[in-house]
Amino acid sequence: NKALIIKSAALTGVESGTSDSTSAVSIPFLSETAVGALPAGYNSNQRGGHYFDSDGSNGYQDSGSATYTGSDDPKYKYGLKGAIDYYYEHTLKTYQDSILAVDLHDPDFDSFKAGFPLTDDDYKTYDEHDDYDNWSGFWYEGLSADTRFATTYSSAGTKQAFVLSYGDLSRTTSEKKWIDYGAGSVEVSYSKLLDFLGGDGSVMDIFWLRSGGDAWSAGTVINGAYSDSLILDIKWNVENFSTRIRPALWVTLS
Secondary structure: OEEEEEOOOOOEHHHHOOOOOOOEOOOOOOOHHHOOOOOOOOOOOOOOOOOEOOOOOEHHHHOOOOOOOOOOOHHHOOOHHHHHHHHHHHHHHHHHHHEOEEEOOOOOHHHHHOOOOOOOOOOOOHHHHOOOOOOEHHHOOOHHHOOOOOOEEOOOOEEOOEOOOHHHHOOOOOEEEEEEOOOOEEEEEEOHHHOOOOOOOOOOOEEEEEEEEEOOEEEEEEOOEEOOHHHHOOHHHHHHOOEEOOOEEEEEOO
16 A cells, blocks of 8 residues: 655754754745845745746756755755755655655646646736746646646655645645635635644644745645645735745555
8 A cells, every 4th residue: 555645743953954953944945046045025934946947947856955055044054855855864764665766747847837828918928927937826727736747656766755746735635715815815725634733833834835836936835725826925924934844755554
């Protein structure tokens, strides 16, 4: 038997190799393009880097080797995947006989956008959407329903911990739910299985996905809700609560 599992408690500083703290840590989504600097206007606890890099490569994969030099805070020592790789090597590898090798199927920019017809609107032209740093989930239909890039176990893959994708979330039992984000309501997908308490004891909890939410960052799950970039744009959530890290694994069950 095989199962996809997720760590219910967010990664701590010790587990991620970023500090000696046993409290939950927040690490920006650091793609190669963003090393050394965060985009202006973004809270350093949550955002950080384009979802894709300037050469069209996937920012999540590139974040495995990215380091952030623009802050004295040691929690920015690694990019997102780098922190998860540290956790795997130092905490999980001892259980590797039960861990399955996986293929993450992370897309480059061209393969990602091929599945989403770009649309015109009153503010942007078609061409203005068509770049790694200038697209938005708002103009793509059904980002959160995109199952093309779900993780699969594969003997040719790599044994590793990873961040869930929208495709992986399609395996969870979810329902449609309306939430009020101050300027109105939006319908989202909601999964009780992903509705964790905050890693710092707060009632709000946000954790990373490895799917594009918009050009500037990856998607998130917020109190069990996940959807397109509208979720990312709920300002009071983004500005006041840190984005946590909850690694997943494919494992064999004995």
